[in-house]
Amino acid sequence: MFFEVINFYQHPNFFRGSSPNFHFLALNSPIFAIVLKNRSMSTLRFQALQETFNRKPIAVEENGRRSAIYGENVFDENTMRQSLTKDAYNSVMDAIEKGTKIDRRVADQIAAAMKDWALSKNVTHYTHWFQPLTGATAEKHDAFFETIGNGQAIEKFGGGQLVQQEPDASSFPNGGIRNTFEARGYTAWDPSSPAFIYGTTLCIPTVFVAYTGEALDYKTPLLRALQAVDTAATGVAKYFDKNVSKVNATLGWEQEYFLIDSALAMSRPDLVLAGRTLLGHSPAKGQQLDDHYFGSIPARVLSYMRSLEKECMLLGIPVKTRHNEVAPNQFELAPIFEEANLAVDHNSLLMDVMEKVAARHNFKVLFHEKPFAGINGSGKHNNWSLSTNTGVNLLSPGKTPMSNLQFLTFFINTIKAVNDYEELVRASFASASNDHRLGANEAPPAIISVFIGEQLTNVLHELEGVSTGKLSPQEKTDLKLNVVGKIPEILLDNTDRNRTSPFAFTGNKFEMRAVGSKANCANPMTVLNTIIAKQLTEFKKEVDELIDKKKLKKDEAIFNVLREYIKASKSILFEGDGYSEAWEKEAKKRKLSNNKTTPEALKVRVAKKTLQLFEEMGVMNKVEAEARHEIEVEEYSLRVQIEGRVLGDIARNHVIPTAIKYQNILIENVRGLKDIYGTQFKKVASEQMEIIEQISDHIANINKGVTEMTDERRKANRLEKAGDKAQAYCNKVKPFFEEIRYHCDKLELLVDDEIWPLTKYRELLFVK
Ligand code: ADP
Ligand code: MG
Numbered sequence: 001m002f003f004e005v006i007n008f009y010q011h012p013n014f015f016r017g018s019s020p021n022f023h024f025l026a027l028n029s030p031i032f033a034i035v036l037k038n039r040s041m042s043t044l045r046f047q048a049l050q051e052t053f054n055r056k057p058i059a060v061e062e063n064g065r066r067s068a069i070y071g072e073n074v075f076d077e078n079t080m081r082q083s084l085t086k087d088a089y090n091s092v093m094d095a096i097e098k099g100t101k102i103d104r105r106v107a108d109q110i111a112a113a114m115k116d117w118a119l120s121k122n123v124t125h126y127t128h129w130f131q132p133l134t135g136a137t138a139e140k141h142d143a144f145f146e147t148i149g150n151g152q153a154i155e156k157f158g159g160g161q162l163v164q165q166e167p168d169a170s171s172f173p174n175g176g177i178r179n180t181f182e183a184r185g186y187t188a189w190d191p192s193s194p195a196f197i198y199g200t201t202l203c204i205p206t207v208f209v210a211y212t213g214e215a216l217d218y219k220t221p222l223l224r225a226l227q228a229v230d231t232a233a234t235g236v237a238k239y240f241d242k243n244v245s246k247v248n249a250t251l252g253w254e255q256e257y258f259l260i261d262s263a264l265a266m267s268r269p270d271l272v273l274a275g276r277t278l279l280g281h282s283p284a285k286g287q288q289l290d291d292h293y294f295g296s297i298p299a300r301v302l303s304y305m306r307s308l309e310k311e312c313m314l315l316g317i318p319v320k321t322r323h324n325e326v327a328p329n330q331f332e333l334a335p336i337f338e339e340a341n342l343a344v345d346h347n348s349l350l351m352d353v354m355e356k357v358a359a360r361h362n363f364k365v366l367f368h369e370k371p372f373a374g375i376n377g378s379g380k381h382n383n384w385s386l387s388t389n390t391g392v393n394l395l396s397p398g399k400t401p402m403s404n405l406q407f408l409t410f411f412i413n414t415i416k417a418v419n420d421y422e423e424l425v426r427a428s429f430a431s432a433s434n435d436h437r438l439g440a441n442e443a444p445p446a447i448i449s450v451f452i453g454e455q456l457t458n459v460l461h462e463l464e465g466v467s468t469g470k471l472s473p474q475e476k477t478d479l480k481l482n483v484v485g486k487i488p489e490i491l492l493d494n495t496d497r498n499r500t501s502p503f504a505f506t507g508n509k510f511e512m513r514a515v516g517s518k519a520n521c522a523n524p525m526t527v528l529n530t531i532i533a534k535q536l537t538e539f540k541k542e543v544d545e546l547i548d549k550k551k552l553k554k555d556e557a558i559f560n561v562l563r564e565y566i567k568a569s570k571s572i573l574f575e576g577d578g579y580s581e582a583w584e585k586e587a588k589k590r591k592l593s594n595n596k597t598t599p600e601a602l603k604v605r606v607a608k609k610t611l612q613l614f615e616e617m618g619v620m621n622k623v624e625a626e627a628r629h630e631i632e633v634e635e636y637s638l639r640v641q642i643e644g645r646v647l648g649d650i651a652r653n654h655v656i657p658t659a660i661k662y663q664n665i666l667i668e669n670v671r672g673l674k675d676i677y678g679t680q681f682k683k684v685a686s687e688q689m690e691i692i693e694q695i696s697d698h699i700a701n702i703n704k705g706v707t708e709m710t711d712e713r714r715k716a717n718r719l720e721k722a723g724d725k726a727q728a729y730c731n732k733v734k735p736f737f738e739e740i741r742y743h744c745d746k747l748e749l750l751v752d753d754e755i756w757p758l759t760k761y762r763e764l765l766f767v768k
């Protein structure tokens with residue numbers, strides 16, 4: 001029998017195509033029979049497809065309201081209030097709100113309460129949970145279990161274990177801060193991010209620092225930046241409300257990702273090792289119909305999302321929004337915004353949970369910024385604002401002229417900060433993987449600009465005309481009624497959203513749009529909050545000076561300083577199309593940076609101005625900033641190196657042998673035709689002969705490309721300085737990727753589908 005029925009598949013959103021290997025017979029829609037034509041296809045690809053066709057959605061049981069399980073596995077304020085003495089509770093709250101130290105006796109009490117709570121939930125182990133500069137989260141589990149002699153054992157967890165641990169830190173990146181013989185680093189409890197239970201482990205969020213005090217993680221500089229912005233913003237907010245004693249930065253991220261069936265993903269060495277496809281021809285249908293965006297979510301994916309959301313609820317991650325993204329198999333998940341440190345932790349935790357839940361649903365999550373050529377990549381918008389302990393969003397216009405002046409103050413200071421440090425902002429989302437996305441006409445360009453909308457542009461224009469020094473009563477009234485007083489009504493209409501802008505004001509927050517989907521948000525958040533802290537500190541100094549020396553009234557002084565800021569920040573404001581060539585030219589005229597690659601972009605991280613900024617704001621000293629730069633540059637080289645190796649391997653060991661196999665089939669065919677037609681054979685064999693030549697041509701080009709790329713890699717590896725090496729990988733090694741890929745993809749179109757070794761784009765992206 002030629003056809004063999006291999007499976008019946010039930011799926012309402014099933015891809016209704018057909019492939020040369022399978023027929024999908026609609027028997028009784030939506031039930032399909034998948035009929036295999038023959039089995040000569042590469043075994044791995046065949047098995048992967050077969051496995052995928054067998055998948056059925058895993059039913060997710062959900063009963064009751066989500067709010068009922070929200071935070072169930074978090075040692076949060078409520079749990080603490082119930083399980084701690086009043087003293088201990090107040091001590092933790094002070095630590096959270098004011099950063100005060102918790103003494104050892106209290107730490108013991110808290111540890112005991114945490115242990116009892118965890119044991120009541122069948123937890124066996126605890127871990128200090130931290131975010132080293134590898135980009136992943138790290139944990140080392142210890143059991144509560146301890147022997148006490150006489151064959152007896154107890155569960156033990158004291159303040160000492162809660163507060164500090166000493167993981168063997170020698171193999172985490174440190175940028176040369178610690179010599180390996182002095183590999184001592186320690187983790188220390190961060191009470192501002194609550195402990196949580198994941199699986200059977202109690203996880204305690206911590207910072208990770210060297211014994212000599214330098215930060216070795218993402219969290220430490222972030223906490224310092226948040227402290228700096230709190231101090232600076234509180235100082236400024238007090239001009240408007242004396243009761244403000246604390247300002248929190250807030251963050252709401254939007255996580256984009258791809259979901260691929262795990263069997264199919266496993267069949268591609270590039271997805272396994274590099275997290276993205278290094279070759280593969282675009283499918284006939286991509287995203288051009290825009291039929292995926294906000295479309296109905298496929299059943300299998302929905303069931304994954306429900307499992308994931310349940311885990312998030314238990315962990316206190318307030319996820320709220322889910323939808324399809326632009327590309328096929330691309331999705332987005334967004335939470336309700338939170339205080340920035342907690343939001344960063346929650347995003348790191350979420351990415352980990354997403355991978356684990358995906359494995360249960362036979363999916364692989366791709367966080368890479370550009371897993372597939374020809375269709376959109378993924379990002380992670382960072383929505384940011386500042387919020388006071390009195391409950392006011394400082395970037396939200398209020399009801400009175402005074403509260404609007406407060407809004408304008410924070411609004412204009414943010415613009416000024418980004419204007420002065422645009423290159424550093426750009427560097428905060430530089431990575432090998434994000435390079436594929438920035439400036440690729442789907443994500444913001446590598447040029448930083450700020451979009452504020454037409455109405456606010458007009459407001460700034462009006463403010464620019466404010467007189468110098470004292471204002472006349474008439475001018476004050478005018479400002480009150482016609483400029484500052486008008487803002488709320490204006491913003492309600494301001495729905496215009498420029499998607500090409502990397503830094504856009506969206507009504508009551510700024511949105512950083514260039515952050516990569518794989519990134520740890522701590523990096524951009526550290527930079528943003530540091531430059532805002534610096535800017536607000538300057539602002540307060542200038543306003544106070546005008547009040548003291550020029551005897552201006554407070555609001556006069558504020559208007560005077562803001563006017564100068566607006567004049568000074570003109571180059572960063574841009575309302576047009578960020579993707580256009582015209583903007584690139586215009587930005588050059590404005591002297592805005594346009595660093596298209598990571599090695600270029602990262603240079604500013606060790607510029608004098610940057611080192612001074614971080615030092616002055618108490619965020620990083622010179623050693624820390626330089627070490628971090630070194631780690632980022634090295635990581636860039638390593639990523640490109642891995643991709644180069646994988647691509648060379650696939651091209652030489654998978655693609656070329658398959659092409660030769662097919663070429664031999666054609667050669668046999670031509671020989672046979674020659675037997676039959678004799679000297680006339682060219683009449684019937686010319687097409688085949690042309691393909692034979694084309695195949696040889698592509699093979700030669702691939703071989704040449706791989707050989708030259710390998711040579712360039714060797715040369716790059718011999719370079720001593722990390723910066724030079726990264727430049728070489730970027731400018732000498734990476735250009736071969738496109739070249740090699742081009743010829744491999746052409747072969748994919750020429751060679752018989754039955755023997756093609758790699759799972760194809762259309763199979764990865766449409767088979768559910
Ligand atoms: P988009 O149109 O970009 O998809 P959404 O409204 O879906 O925007 O997402 C907005 C995100 O911004 C959400 O994650 C939300 O929690 C967050 N957000 C809203 N207000 C604030 C704020 N004041 N500070 C920080 N993030 C905020
Ligand atoms: Mg957004």
